[in-house]
Amino acid sequence: MADYARNRMFFASSTTLMLAVAAYMSFSLLWHEPIPMGWRIPLTALLFLLSQTITGMRVLITWRPDLPFLLVRVGGFLSSSFMVLSWFVLLRDALLALTFAFSLAIPGMESAQEQIFAAALSIPAELAMLAASVAAAGVGMARALAVPSVRHVDIPLRGLPEDLDGLKIAHLSDLHIGSTFTGEWLKEVVRRTNALEPDFTLITGDLADGKPERIGPLLRPVTELRARYGVAVSVGNHDYYSGLRAWVETWRAWGMTVLLNEHREYSVRGRNVVIAAVTDPCAVLFRSLDASMGAPDVRTALEGAGEGLRILMSHRPRHAEQNAALGCHLQLSGHTHGGQFFFLFPLVSRLNGGFRSGLYRAGSMPVYVSPGTGMWGYVPMRLGVGAEITLITLRSAKATPEAPASPQNAA
Numbered sequence: 001m002a003d004y005a006r007n008r009m010f011f012a013s014s015t016t017l018m019l020a021v022a023a024y025m026s027f028s029l030l031w032h033e034p035i036p037m038g039w040r041i042p043l044t045a046l047l048f049l050l051s052q053t054i055t056g057m058r059v060l061i062t063w064r065p066d067l068p069f070l071l072v073r074v075g076g077f078l079s080s081s082f083m084v085l086s087w088f089v090l091l092r093d094a095l096l097a098l099t100f101a102f103s104l105a106i107p108g109m110e111s112a113q114e115q116i117f118a119a120a121l122s123i124p125a126e127l128a129m130l131a132a133s134v135a136a137a138g139v140g141m142a143r144a145l146a147v148p149s150v151r152h153v154d155i156p157l158r159g160l161p162e163d164l165d166g167l168k169i170a171h172l173s174d175l176h177i178g179s180t181f182t183g184e185w186l187k188e189v190v191r192r193t194n195a196l197e198p199d200f201t202l203i204t205g206d207l208a209d210g211k212p213e214r215i216g217p218l219l220r221p222v223t224e225l226r227a228r229y230g231v232a233v234s235v236g237n238h239d240y241y242s243g244l245r246a247w248v249e250t251w252r253a254w255g256m257t258v259l260l261n262e263h264r265e266y267s268v269r270g271r272n273v274v275i276a277a278v279t280d281p282c283a284v285l286f287r288s289l290d291a292s293m294g295a296p297d298v299r300t301a302l303e304g305a306g307e308g309l310r311i312l313m314s315h316r317p318r319h320a321e322q323n324a325a326l327g328c329h330l331q332l333s334g335h336t337h338g339g340q341f342f343f344l345f346p347l348v349s350r351l352n353g354g355f356r357s358g359l360y361r362a363g364s365m366p367v368y369v370s371p372g373t374g375m376w377g378y379v380p381m382r383l384g385v386g387a388e389i390t391l392i393t394l395r396s397a398k399a400t401p402e403a404p405a406s407p408q409n410a411a
């Protein structure tokens with residue numbers, strides 16, 4: 001419950017924050033000379049409208065997950081452009097504040113300072129900033145929509161039996177098929193993943209953005225994933241928003257292994273490997289669902305599991321230390337999308353218990369947080385962090401260097 005309350009608080013505060021950003025941007029971009037008075041009110045209204053694109057998209061997608069594909073992309077492009085523009089404005093104003101401070105400290109700088117202010121606040125300079133924002137959003141969107149490349153990660157595990165040294169896990173997360181990505185994109189992701197010849201392929205949630213009737217044919221290529229021992233799926237918040245019961249029925253009808261607070265055991269090179277998964281904290285919102293689709297519970301997920309290597313799939317990386325204390329040896333997560341753009345990294349990290357992207361250690365347990373294979377459709381842009389198909393190779397800790405020591409020290 002606490003996690004979901006935090007989630008709601010996040011969107012309430014992000015909506016308020018975006019309104020404050022719009023107010024600041026209006027003041028900084030529009031309410032000064034030489035911007036004509038007649039432009040100011042309509043452009044201010046436009047900025048306030050654009051600032052609410054993410055909230056508007058979220059509400060629409062929550063209640064109407066089958067929004068037209070083009071509308072989602074246009075909305076995403078607008079919100080991306082707005083975010084980059086706000087960053088440019090903050091950067092410009094910080095530089096102007098520095099210039100002003102210098103002019104106070106150094107005699108004779110006043111006229112130079114006035115010229116710099118006039119140039120920076122001119123209409124051509126502001127139009128150039130707008131054009132740069134739109135271009136950066138375009139580049140970021142092209143990067144975000146491309147099929148991701150493979151990232152190879154070695155993870156040292158203390159006590160890993162020699163027989164399991166070299167075990168390969170393909171980790172996919174946050175496919176978000178429907179709102180941003182299509183079936184063709186997914187087919188190529190599946191082809192690249194299968195080419196890695198993994199022992200396991202594990203997907204840590206947010207597969208779908210939309211109901212099975214519409215998204216089913218787009219997501220179907222996921223059934224073509226192949227791994228030597230098993231392919232398994234855990235669920236994320238967007239799978240709940242998209243109708244979890246129908247999706248679980250669909251996936252199971254397709255022959256997929258969907259783990260809801262449960263585990264499956266595999267005999268690998270004579271050793272027992274436990275693949276467990278928990279549900280998502282947003283389950284508390286969906287009370288009509290079966291008990292098996294309720295709140296995440298690691299103890300239930302591990303109930304009856306034999307001794308052996310225990311790998312936990314948890315869409316959200318939070319609570320990794322508790323999961324380690326409950327006997328998990330490795331946690332795979334997603335949800336953060338790596339922060340998506342560099343100026344949001346500290347915020348995303350803070351909202352996810354210090355986790356953002358890459359390899360961490362929670363107590364004695366390594367945690368790998370995928371930056372996402374796909375991403376959400378509200379802001380389809382990546383600047384400073386790429387998407388990835390992750391190929392994890394487990395190594396005996398004796399033979400390899402230590403993983404980073406805490407969530408603050410990402411690999």
Ligand SMILES: [Fe+2]
Nearest residue numbers: 174206335376
């Ligand atoms: Fe996601």
